[in-house]
Amino acid sequence: MTTASIKEVARIAGVSIATVSRCMNSPDKVSEKTRIKVQDAILKTGYTPNTLAQSFRRGRTNVVMVVLPSIGDPFFTDVMRGIRNAADAKGYSIIINETQFNTMTADEIAAMVVSRQTDGIILLASMSPFGTEVLSAKSHRALPIVVGCETVAPELTVFPSVHIDNVAAAKEATNYLISRGHTRIGLICGAANSLLTKDREFGYRAAMHEAELGIEDGWVVNGDLTIEGAIRATRSLLNHSHRPTAVFCTTDEMAIGCLHSAKSVGMRVPADLSVMGFDDTRYAAVTDPPLTTISQPATEIGERVMYRLCREIEQGRQSSSGDNRPELVAHRLIVRESVAEPAAE
Amino acid sequence: MTTASIKEVARIAGVSIATVSRCMNSPDKVSEKTRIKVQDAILKTGYTPNTLAQSFRRGRTNVVMVVLPSIGDPFFTDVMRGIRNAADAKGYSIIINETQFNTMTADEIAAMVVSRQTDGIILLASMSPFGTEVLSAKSHRALPIVVGCETVAPELTVFPSVHIDNVAAAKEATNYLISRGHTRIGLICGAANSLLTKDREFGYRAAMHEAELGIEDGWVVNGDLTIEGAIRATRSLLNHSHRPTAVFCTTDEMAIGCLHSAKSVGMRVPADLSVMGFDDTRYAAVTDPPLTTISQPATEIGERVMYRLCREIEQGRQSSSGDNRPELVAHRLIVRESVAEPAAE
DNA sequence: CTGAAAGCGCTTACAG
DNA sequence: CTGAAAGCGCTTACAG
Numbered sequence: 153m154t155t156a157s158i159k160e161v162a163r164i165a166g167v168s169i170a171t172v173s174r175c176m177n178s179p180d181k182v183s184e185k186t187r188i189k190v191q192d193a194i195l196k197t198g199y200t201p202n203t204l205a206q207s208f209r210r211g212r213t214n215v216v217m218v219v220l221p222s223i224g225d226p227f228f229t230d231v232m233r234g235i236r237n238a239a240d241a242k243g244y245s246i247i248i249n250e251t252q253f254n255t256m257t258a259d260e261i262a263a264m265v266v267s268r269q270t271d272g273i274i275l276l277a278s279m280s281p282f283g284t285e286v287l288s289a290k291s292h293r294a295l296p297i298v299v300g301c302e303t304v305a306p307e308l309t310v311f312p313s314v315h316i317d318n319v320a321a322a323k324e325a326t327n328y329l330i331s332r333g334h335t336r337i338g339l340i341c342g343a344a345n346s347l348l349t350k351d352r353e354f355g356y357r358a359a360m361h362e363a364e365l366g367i368e369d370g371w372v373v374n375g376d377l378t379i380e381g382a383i384r385a386t387r388s389l390l391n392h393s394h395r396p397t398a399v400f401c402t403t404d405e406m407a408i409g410c411l412h413s414a415k416s417v418g419m420r421v422p423a424d425l426s427v428m429g430f431d432d433t434r435y436a437a438v439t440d441p442p443l444t445t446i447s448q449p450a451t452e453i454g455e456r457v458m459y460r461l462c463r464e465i466e467q468g469r470q471s472s473s474g475d476n477r478p479e480l481v482a483h484r485l486i487v488r489e490s491v492a493e494p495a496a497e
Numbered sequence: 498m499t500t501a502s503i504k505e506v507a508r509i510a511g512v513s514i515a516t517v518s519r520c521m522n523s524p525d526k527v528s529e530k531t532r533i534k535v536q537d538a539i540l541k542t543g544y545t546p547n548t549l550a551q552s553f554r555r556g557r558t559n560v561v562m563v564v565l566p567s568i569g570d571p572f573f574t575d576v577m578r579g580i581r582n583a584a585d586a587k588g589y590s591i592i593i594n595e596t597q598f599n600t601m602t603a604d605e606i607a608a609m610v611v612s613r614q615t616d617g618i619i620l621l622a623s624m625s626p627f628g629t630e631v632l633s634a635k636s637h638r639a640l641p642i643v644v645g646c647e648t649v650a651p652e653l654t655v656f657p658s659v660h661i662d663n664v665a666a667a668k669e670a671t672n673y674l675i676s677r678g679h680t681r682i683g684l685i686c687g688a689a690n691s692l693l694t695k696d697r698e699f700g701y702r703a704a705m706h707e708a709e710l711g712i713e714d715g716w717v718v719n720g721d722l723t724i725e726g727a728i729r730a731t732r733s734l735l736n737h738s739h740r741p742t743a744v745f746c747t748t749d750e751m752a753i754g755c756l757h758s759a760k761s762v763g764m765r766v767p768a769d770l771s772v773m774g775f776d777d778t779r780y781a782a783v784t785d786p787p788l789t790t791i792s793q794p795a796t797e798i799g800e801r802v803m804y805r806l807c808r809e810i811e812q813g814r815q816s817s818s819g820d821n822r823p824e825l826v827a828h829r830l831i832v833r834e835s836v837a838e839p840a841a842e
Numbered sequence: 843c844t845g846a847a848a849g850c851g852c853t854t855a856c857a858g
Numbered sequence: 859c860t861g862a863a864a865g866c867g868c869t870t871a872c873a874g
Binding site for chain 3: 183186210
């Protein structure tokens with residue numbers, strides 16, 4: 153298992169290295185007799201092509217980078233599963249880049265592609281808007297980037313994307329709370345500059361507005377996309393002088409924190425407080441009470457994003473791009489047991 | 498942002514490409530004047546070295562592969578965070594390989610290193626034992642592999658590893674249940690060939706044996722490391738003719754399923770059934786009731802595994818290996834509210 | 843169908 | 859301190 157090279161194989165098979173290479177890459181261009189000889193030599197030597205040399209020669213790595221805000225969130229885990237399914241099928245490896253806001257600038261990310269560390273990028277993360285440098289790069293030569301989730305930032309709309317209609321889904325969630333009789337509805341969302349939940353906040357506001365319900369100061373709280381953050385946010389919501397009877401959390405992860413926070417101060421869910429989630433992660437069905445939420449087809453999103461990226465990579469620099477309209481996938485309201493009518497006052 | 502190469506930079510700076518290369522890799526070998534000229538040229542051209550060419554030339558990728566059974570489990574998420582912290586510090590990228598049993602053989606994995614796709618491997622997964630081929634490779638030239646978690650399979654003990662003392666921790670967990678008065682204690686563990694929970698099962702059996710408590714047929718159930726699996730396992734446990742009063746789940750993930758399963762058939766936890774977890778993931782504190790569990794320093798494990806791997810990689814083929822004794826890290830019993838005395842019968 | 847040869851973009855002894 | 863040159867292991871037109 154010492155590093156047999158293509159030369160060694162060629163020597164043993166009694167052919168040129170070009171022929172060995174062809175046997176592996178375009179076997180149809182080689183006579184059967186030769187192919188067998190080479191095959192034997194490969195087995196005998198235990199030859200594996202040096203991937204580094206191949207990538208270098210071919211000018212591509214077959215590696216794709218996924219940028220996301222938190223690998224911990226089970227929703228992203230499911231998206232990742234879809235991405236990896238597709239990546240495996242297409243022969244790509246995945247590098248994960250967990251990026252908090254501003255940790256890595258868009259230009260740094262773009263540099264990874266330019267410097268050939270990756271063939272393309274999947275953006276699941278909210279991030280600081282792209283700078284002009286990337287945009288011009290985009291116009292010059294197509295940067296293979298596909299966005300999963302929202303594309304709120306106008307800079308991102310130049311890239312293809314795959315996601316649910318977050319605005320519509322959040323409206324639906326809010327309307328469901330309204331339909332159950334709630335009028336005082338709080339929102340726990342991501343940070344102000346989070347692309348992930350911006351559309352959901354927008355949908356919530358739109359639904360409240362259409363129902364002619366007011367949103368008081370302090371009803372929209374940043375839960376930081378984490379359990380801990382949501383616990384704090386819930387505390388703040390429950391201490392509000394005009395306390396909401398229902399809380400819409402823009403991720404299930406935060407809904408878990410909200411549930412815990414409410415129960416820990418003795419409130420019953422949903423009798424005293426209704427809680428609505430978003431994502432339908434695998435925990436949503438086993439919280440206590442089970443969570444009413446919006447289901448996203450996470451794995452499907454992941455698969456479609458990855459396949460879309462493959463197309464971008466394959467098209468390469470040629471056609472600057474064709475159809476960049478977002479691919480929308482379907483969401484679904486999942487009614488479980490965390491929402492009820494508000495208690496009479 | 499067209500791909501400026503080192504030649505272009507050299508031309509503009511009026512030096513040789515060797516000098517440009519030296520400016521980036523060993524700037525102390527270059528005069529200040531030259532360095533500044535080159536610096537300017539780099540800025541002017543927006544030059545980024547072609548990573549592919551560098552890796553090829555240097556013979557290393559700066560990529561490390563992590564093999565794990567389930568990225569979804571929040572425990573592994575935390576381990577991954579530690580791995581990535583250390584990897585970032587050391588300039589490595591991470592490729593994740595989620596491997597069910599037998600999906601990818603050990604030889605295939607070893608091939609990834611041999612074919613230069615990665616510089617080294619972190620094994621967090623249970624997997625089919627290594628074949629002779631890898632082992633001989635190991636003896637010939639050190640294969641840079643480090644094992645996180647258990648190294649139950651004798652084949653794996655040749656590799657360095659970082660983990661808690663799973664046997665001792667599981668004994669401690671079981672003894673805690675015994676100390677609270679339980680005598681009928683069930684176990685929900687991983688699949689029979691899972692390296693992940695084998696030691697924990699062993700610790701449980703040892704504790705029961707030392708306390709002279711019997712383990713009836715059907716008290717040790719495979720929960721598949723998933724919530725769903727644990728729900729089924731719990732159902733089976735609760736239907737046992739001689740039902741346990743306490744259940745030790747070898748992961749928190751399964752404890753979440755167990756909790757849900759028990760409550761969904763109307764049992765109160767811990768009044769009617771005590772539940773013990775393992776891992777202390779971020780969900781453990783917010784389950785209902787909060788989970789009594791064993792805490793593993795997941796992030797620390799990840800960091801130490803990665804640093805250990807770096808050492809293996811750096812030592813390279815030279816010293817075949819030095820000290821391969823496992824690095825043990827400390828676990829801790831975390832008492833919350835999911836365990837109580839068994840109800841009087 | 844096959845081989846000789848060029849070249850991908852770097853790095854690094856080797857001279858000077 | 860700097861440059862000319864070799865070479866890392868492949869792939870791929872180009873001849874034949």
